[in-house]
Amino acid sequence: xxxxxxxxxxxxxxxxxxxxxxxxxxxxxxxxxxxxxxxxxxxxxxxxxxxxxxxxxxxxxxxxxxxxxxxxxxxxxxxxxxxxxxxxxxxxxxxxxxxxxxxxxxxxxxxxxxxxxxxxxxxxxxxxxxxxxxxxxxxxxxxxxxxxxxxxxxxxxxxxxxxxxxxxxxxxxxxxxxxxxxxxxxxxxxxxxxxxxxxxxxxxxxxxxxxxxxxxxxxxxxxxxxxxxxxxxx
Amino acid sequence: xxxxxxxxxxxxxxxxxxxxxxxxxxxxxxxxxxxxxxxxxxxxxxxxxxxxxxxxxxxxxxxxxxxxxxxxxxxxxxxxxxxxxxxxxxxxxxxxxxxxxxxxxxxxxxxxxxxxxxxxxxxxxxxxxxxxxxxxxxxxxxxxxxxxxxxxxxxxxxxxxxxxxxxxxxxxxxxxxxxxxxxxxxxxxxxxxxxxxxxxxxxxxxxxxxxxxxxxxxxxxxxxxxxxxxxxxxxxxxxxxxxxxxxxxxxxxxxxxxxxxxxxxxxxxxxxxxxxxxxxxxxxxxxxxxxxxxxxxxxxxxxxxxxxxxxxxxxxxxx
Numbered sequence: 135x136x137x138x139x140x141x142x143x144x145x146x147x148x149x150x151x152x153x154x155x156x157x158x159x160x161x162x163x164x165x166x167x168x169x170x171x172x173x174x175x176x177x178x179x180x181x182x183x184x185x186x187x188x189x190x191x192x193x194x195x196x197x198x199x200x201x202x203x204x205x206x207x208x209x210x211x212x213x214x215x216x217x218x219x220x221x222x223x224x225x226x227x228x229x230x231x232x233x234x235x236x237x238x239x240x241x242x243x244x245x246x247x248x249x250x251x252x253x254x255x256x257x258x259x260x261x262x263x264x265x266x267x268x269x270x271x272x273x274x275x276x277x278x279x280x281x282x283x284x285x286x287x288x289x290x291x292x293x294x295x296x297x298x299x300x301x302x303x304x305x306x307x308x309x310x311x312x313x314x315x316x317x318x319x320x321x322x323x324x325x326x327x328x329x330x331x332x333x334x335x336x337x338x339x340x341x342x343x344x345x346x347x348x349x350x351x352x353x354x355x356x357x358x359x360x361x362x363x364x365x366x367x368x
Numbered sequence: 369x370x371x372x373x374x375x376x377x378x379x380x381x382x383x384x385x386x387x388x389x390x391x392x393x394x395x396x397x398x399x400x401x402x403x404x405x406x407x408x409x410x411x412x413x414x415x416x417x418x419x420x421x422x423x424x425x426x427x428x429x430x431x432x433x434x435x436x437x438x439x440x441x442x443x444x445x446x447x448x449x450x451x452x453x454x455x456x457x458x459x460x461x462x463x464x465x466x467x468x469x470x471x472x473x474x475x476x477x478x479x480x481x482x483x484x485x486x487x488x489x490x491x492x493x494x495x496x497x498x499x500x501x502x503x504x505x506x507x508x509x510x511x512x513x514x515x516x517x518x519x520x521x522x523x524x525x526x527x528x529x530x531x532x533x534x535x536x537x538x539x540x541x542x543x544x545x546x547x548x549x550x551x552x553x554x555x556x557x558x559x560x561x562x563x564x565x566x567x568x569x570x571x572x573x574x575x576x577x578x579x580x581x582x583x584x585x586x587x588x589x590x591x592x593x594x595x596x597x598x599x600x601x602x603x604x605x606x607x608x609x610x611x612x613x614x615x616x617x618x619x620x621x622x623x624x625x626x627x628x629x630x631x632x633x634x635x636x637x638x639x640x641x642x643x644x645x646x647x648x649x650x651x652x653x654x655x656x657x658x659x660x661x662x663x664x665x666x667x668x669x670x671x672x673x674x675x676x677x678x679x680x681x682x683x684x685x686x687x
Contacts, residue, residue, distance in 0.1 A: 137468030145456060213452035213512070216416045217469045218441040366420045 135223040135230075138214070142201075142231025152235055155193055159239040162189045167246050177254050179246060183264050183335040187328065190272060191304055195296030197235055198279035199289040201228045202362075207287045215366070225358045229280055236272045243268065260337030267334020270347035271327065275300065277354035284361045303327050369394050370415065370520055370550060375424035377410050377574075384410045386574040387424070394519070397546035399565030399582070400554035401671065407574040408554040409449055412524050415552070416446045428520055442470070445518040445549075449525050451509025455498035459489055459508055462497060463515065472516035479515070487511045487541065503534045510541070521545060523553035527560060539564050558671055570674050577674045593636055595646065595662050596622075600629040601655025607632070609649040615640040629658055 146152040163186055170181030205211040214224050243265055250256045279296040286292050306326035310319045323329055330343040370392040377385040385407040392398045402408050413419045415426050417433045417440065426433045431440040454462055463480045472479065484490045487507040492500060497508060506526065513521060523542070527535045542564050545551060555561050561568055561582075568585050570578040578585060599606050603621055610619045615636045622631040636642050643662060650657050 137465055140468070141454070141457075141465050144461075145454070148456060208452075208455070209448065209450045210452040210454055212413075212418055212446070212448045212450075213466065213469070216418050216441060216444065216446045216448075217466075218438045218471055219469060220438065366418070 135219075135227045138219075138224055138227025139230050139234075142228060143234060146197075146231065146235050151197070152238075155197055155235065156239055159189065159193060160242050162186065163242050163246070167249075171246070171250065177250050177256055179243065179250075179261060179264060180335045182243070182246070183268060184332070186268070187271070187331060188304060190268075190275065191300030192297055193239075194232075194236065194272065194275045195279050195282070195293045195300065197232045198276055198283055199293040199296065200283070201232065201280050202284040202358075203286050203289045203292045207289075215362075221359045221362050225280070225355055225362065229276060229355060229358075232276045232280065233273060236276060237269065240265065240268050240272065257337065263337050263339045264335050266339070267331055267343070270334075270344060270351075271331050274327070274347045274350035274354070277351040277358070281354045281358045281361065284358050369429055370552065371425075371427045372411075372415065373425045373427075375411065375414060375426065376422045377407075377414060377419070378422045383574050385414070385421075388571070388574075388576055389424075390569055390576065390579060392550055392552060394550050395547065396567060397542065397551045397553070397565045399561035399568045400552060400571065401556070401558065401561050401568055402554075402571035403556055406571045408556075408571060409524055410574075411571070412446075412522050412552070412554060413448075416444055416522055417441055418446075418448075442516070443519050445513035445515070445521045447509045447513040447521075447523045447526055449528070451505055451512070453497050453505060453508055453512075456496065458494055458496050459484070459500070459511075460493040462508065463511055466512045467515050470516050474516065483511045483514045486514065488537075502529045503531065506530060506534075506538070510538070514545075517548075519549060521549045521551045521553075523551065525554055525556070527555065527557070535560070570671065572674060593638055593640075593662070595634040595636065595642065595660065597632045597634060597646065597657060597661075598625060598629055598659035599632060599650055599655050599657055600627065601650070601653065603630055605653045606630075606650065606655055609653050610634055610646060613642055613645045613649060615642050615645075 163182060166182040166185045167179075170176060170185075171179070174181075202211070205214065215221075243261070247256050247258075247261045278299065279292070282296045282299065283289075283292040286295070304327065306322050307328045310322035310326060313319045313322065330346045333340055333343050372391070373389050375385055375388045376383065388407075388411060390398075400408050400411070410419070414421045415428075415433070417426075417437050420434060428440045428443045431443065433440040454465070457465065460480065463483070464476070467476055467480060481490070484493055487510045489504060489507045489511060492504055492508075497505065500508070506529070510523075510526065513523065526542070527538050530538060539560065542551060542553060546564075546566075553561075553564070565582055568578070568580060568582050569576055570585075607619055607621065610616055610632070613636075616634055617637060618635045620633050622633050624630045634642070634646065641662075643660065646660070647657060
């Protein structure tokens with residue numbers, strides 16, 4: 135796993151990918167930070183986090199699109215799959231590589247918190263709680279997008295499909311509000327990422343939300359392993 | 369030792385590999401020969417555990433590739449048809465990655481240096497792979513397969529796309545590796561296989577159609593020998609007089625040549641020598657032999673014969 139993780143990170147940072155992703159992430163979070171905190175004179179980062187949800191939806195497919203799709207196209211997966219390494223190690227290595235890049239992006243919030251601390255005392259508990267929310271949201275989205283990448287040979291398809299899934303996920307609460315049948319509406323709410331994510335941005339740390347994101351992550355990593363396995367059998 | 373038993377791979381209703389069995393002993397160099405699409409790569413992919421078999425087993429030194437893949441894979445070095453190179457890495461970085469990926473327990477730096485020296489890419493070690501020529505890429509792929517000194521080497525068309533000088537180098541390399549490793553390598557180029565291998569398996573349409581020592585293959589499979597003649601004289605007389613010789617199986621006129629002479633191919637039974645009889649028969653009808661060459665059937669003939677024989681049988685069945 136170590137070897138794959140190391141290679142993933144070096145491939146992100148030896149190409150433009152990592153820098154472009156970081157630039158976009160920092161630009162939009164900075165923009166939101168400016169409009170919500172400076173323009174409104176607020177010490178709450180909730181607005182920044184709430185809006186970053188949509189940016190994250192678009193950025194993560196870009197990070198993960200090549201994880202498996204490119205390997206398959208270039209046939210480098212032959213090296214991975216014929217090496218004495220388990221599929222779980224391969225998937226975890228790929229996942230962690232993307233996750234670490236995402237984590238580096240997310241650290242910008244801590245910088246904003248420090249900036250706020252020059253003007254007023256920030257609520258550190260809320261900030262850390264929200265930070266945890268961002269990290270967990272990212273982990274689950276990365277797992278979903280890594281899974282999408284394993285299904286195709288084309289990076290473009292992986293990215294576009296990932297973004298579409300992301301949009302669908304973000305609109306889940308909206309759909310829920312539109313449907314009058316309560317059981318469907320409740321079911322949609324139960325799988326709406328926004329519902330769980332928002333609690334973090336308000337500073338509410340609930341075990342349900344944490345478990346939700348962790349289980350989505352684990353589930354899709356498991357699916358990825360199975361999809362890799364299935365490819366050998368078909 | 370590699371043992372393949374009743375290996376079959378189906379893609380839907382198509383049988384890409386159909387009930388193949390063979391054993392490769394330690395230190396043996398086995399050539400895997402077949403036309404494109406015969407199932408060579410599929411078989412190799414199954415031996416290395418890249419894809420699974422529909423039925424049948426592969427064991428490497430007694431370890432089943434599907435039951436204990438981790439253990440079995442440490443014993444194999446695999447160079448696929450398209451070398452699995454991360455083109456954005458330098459040669460050295462790539463080999464370091466593969467070294468870690470394969471969990472090799474040798475001293476890292478020295479071992480990588482040694483392998484690079486063996487395939488002669490030391491001077492290219494700091495170059496990014498995407499800037500390397502096809503020949504160098506192939507060598508990097510080779511180096512990758514050699515990491516960890518695996519007892520079994522599986523090479524899928526290692527010389528495709530190389531220039532003649534490189535091909536000769538790679539052949540030499542395979543031969544020298546064959547002294548310490550068990551090597552299975554595939555090709556659709558006959559001369560290459562016969563120059564490097566101890567033993568040849570010919571595969572066609574997913575089935576083994578021949579399995580023999582290299583020098584025995586042509587005679588063993590064909591069951592007859594060949595004599596090529598250039599004779600000046602009446603064709604009909606020449607043909608009929610040669611046909612009268614008891615050991616002759618078949619004689620055909622291949623083509624007319626200058627000054628009323630023509631080239632004939634005579635096929636006769638194995639283990640006999642008919643040259644004197646042919647000479648006497650030709651002299652008796654007043655013709656003259658301008659050229660006579662005794663030859664085993666070339667591997668090319670055998671190969672074509674083996675891989676097309678099937679087709680004519682199948683066609684016959686359908687009609």
